[in-house]
Amino acid sequence: MIELQNISVRYQGRNQEVLAVDDVSLSIGKGDIYGIVGASGAGKSSLLRTINLLERPSAGHVLVGGQNITALSGSALRNQRQRIGMIFQHFNLMHTSTVYENAAFALRVAGKTEDEIRARVPEVLELVGLTDKAEAFPSQLSGGQKQRVGIARAIANRPAILLCDEPTSALDLETSTSILELLGEINQRLGITIVLISHEMAVIKKICSRVAVMESGKVVEEGDVFDIFATPAHPFTQQLVDHTLNLELPPRLTKDLHGTLLKIIFLGDRAETPVLSEAAQRFGISVNILHGKIEYINNRALGLLVALLQGNVSEQHTGNLPATLQERMAQAVDYIRLNTAQVEVLHG
Ligand SMILES: Nc1ncnc2c1ncn2[C@@H]1O[C@H](COP(=O)(O)OP(=O)(O)OP(=O)(O)O)[C@@H](O)[C@H]1O
Ligand SMILES: [Mg+2]
Structure with missing residues (x-):
C-alpha cells in the first residue's frame, strides 16, 4: 500500500544542516495499523509527513498503491492528498468554526457540493460519537472530543490512508484508550490503512500490528508488534519494551x-x-x-x-x-x- 524507498529528509538550519530522516525504507500493508515509535527528535514526524508530501523527501521515493507520488505535482498531487487524512497531537481545529464546519472542511476543499456535505458530515459525526455536538465550538469540547472532531475531519473524504501524529499524547490515559479504540474501529469498519506515530510503546501495543523503531533518523528495528515485544533485538527497542512491560523489582x-x-x-x-x-x-x-x-x-x-x-x-x-x-x-x-x-x- 505504502512503500517508502530510501527516504531522507534534510533541513537547512541557519548554521548547520539537519538530517532528520536518514535513508529509511519501509513497506506498509493495506489495512494495517502501522506504528512508528521513537524518542523526541528521532525524525518520526518528518518521515510521516513525506507520506502525504507535506514534507518533500530530499532523497528517495514514496509509492502509494504502486504510484510514485513524489513525481506528482499540481492537481494530481492535490487529488492524491485527498486520499490521505491526517490527525495531530494538538488537534489543529479551526477555533472560530463549529464542529460541523470543522468536519466539513476537507469536503469543501475537495470541492464537494452543499448537498454532498449535508449528507456526509452527520455520518462522520455519528461515526466518532459527536452527533449532539455539531453546533458546539472547539473551546466547548474536552480534549478527547476535540480529537474526535479531528478524526471526523480526516475521514470525511473517505481517505484510503489515515496518518496520526501522536494522536493521544495530549490526552489522559482513559481518553487516550477511547481514541485508540475509535481508530481501531475505523480501521476495521472502513478498511483505512493507519500509520501512527508515538513515543510510547504502550500506545503501539494497544492497536498496531507492525512497528518501526526510529532512532536518530534511522529505523533500527521493524516487525510484527508481538515479535518485537517477545524478542526485541536492538538495545533501544529493548529499553522501550522493558519500560512498557515494567518488570522492575522492588x-x-x-x-x-x-x-x-x-x-x-x-x-x-x-x-x-x-x-x-x-x-x-x-x-x-x-x-x-x-x-x-x-x-x-x-x-x-x-x-x-x-x-x-x-x-x-x-x-x-x-x-x-x-x-x-x-x-x-x-x-x-x-x-x-x-x-x-x-x-x-x-x-x-
Ligand atoms: N522545519 C525544520 N527545520 C529544521 N529542522 C527541523 C525541522 N523540523 C524538524 N527538524 C529537526 O529534525 C529532527 C527530527 O524532527 P521530527 O519533528 O521529525 O522528530 P520527531 O521524532 O517527530 O520528534 P517529536 O517526538 O518531538 O515530535 C529534529 O532534530 C528537529 O529539530
Ligand atoms: Mg513529531
Missing part, C-alpha cells in the same frame, strides 16, 4: 540476591509452572517467582516471569545429582531455556 528484593535471577518469556497462555517445578525437582534447586504476568498483544498471549533460582538440595536428591550447585544451576537454566521461548539471566 529494591528490597534485588538487594543481596543469592542465586540466579531469570527473566523467562513464554508464548501462548499455557501454564509455565510445570517447567519450573520440573527444573526444581530434577536439579535440586528452589524456584521463587518474584514477578509474573501475561500480556495480550494482537490477541496473542506473551507470558513473562521473573524467577529466582537457589540451591536447595534435599536429602533424597544428593545421591544422583551432579557435584556442584553451580553445575546444577547451569543445567536448570539450560532446561528452562529449552522449554520456554526465551531466558535472560538478570543476575548470577
Whole structure:
C-alpha cells in the first residue's frame, strides 16, 4: 500500500544542516495499523509527513498503491492528498468554526457540493460519537472530543490512508484508550490503512500490528508488534519494551540476591509452572517467582516471569545429582531455556 524507498529528509538550519530522516525504507500493508515509535527528535514526524508530501523527501521515493507520488505535482498531487487524512497531537481545529464546519472542511476543499456535505458530515459525526455536538465550538469540547472532531475531519473524504501524529499524547490515559479504540474501529469498519506515530510503546501495543523503531533518523528495528515485544533485538527497542512491560523489582528484593535471577518469556497462555517445578525437582534447586504476568498483544498471549533460582538440595536428591550447585544451576537454566521461548539471566 505504502512503500517508502530510501527516504531522507534534510533541513537547512541557519548554521548547520539537519538530517532528520536518514535513508529509511519501509513497506506498509493495506489495512494495517502501522506504528512508528521513537524518542523526541528521532525524525518520526518528518518521515510521516513525506507520506502525504507535506514534507518533500530530499532523497528517495514514496509509492502509494504502486504510484510514485513524489513525481506528482499540481492537481494530481492535490487529488492524491485527498486520499490521505491526517490527525495531530494538538488537534489543529479551526477555533472560530463549529464542529460541523470543522468536519466539513476537507469536503469543501475537495470541492464537494452543499448537498454532498449535508449528507456526509452527520455520518462522520455519528461515526466518532459527536452527533449532539455539531453546533458546539472547539473551546466547548474536552480534549478527547476535540480529537474526535479531528478524526471526523480526516475521514470525511473517505481517505484510503489515515496518518496520526501522536494522536493521544495530549490526552489522559482513559481518553487516550477511547481514541485508540475509535481508530481501531475505523480501521476495521472502513478498511483505512493507519500509520501512527508515538513515543510510547504502550500506545503501539494497544492497536498496531507492525512497528518501526526510529532512532536518530534511522529505523533500527521493524516487525510484527508481538515479535518485537517477545524478542526485541536492538538495545533501544529493548529499553522501550522493558519500560512498557515494567518488570522492575522492588529494591528490597534485588538487594543481596543469592542465586540466579531469570527473566523467562513464554508464548501462548499455557501454564509455565510445570517447567519450573520440573527444573526444581530434577536439579535440586528452589524456584521463587518474584514477578509474573501475561500480556495480550494482537490477541496473542506473551507470558513473562521473573524467577529466582537457589540451591536447595534435599536429602533424597544428593545421591544422583551432579557435584556442584553451580553445575546444577547451569543445567536448570539450560532446561528452562529449552522449554520456554526465551531466558535472560538478570543476575548470577
Ligand atoms: N522545519 C525544520 N527545520 C529544521 N529542522 C527541523 C525541522 N523540523 C524538524 N527538524 C529537526 O529534525 C529532527 C527530527 O524532527 P521530527 O519533528 O521529525 O522528530 P520527531 O521524532 O517527530 O520528534 P517529536 O517526538 O518531538 O515530535 C529534529 O532534530 C528537529 O529539530
Ligand atoms: Mg513529531
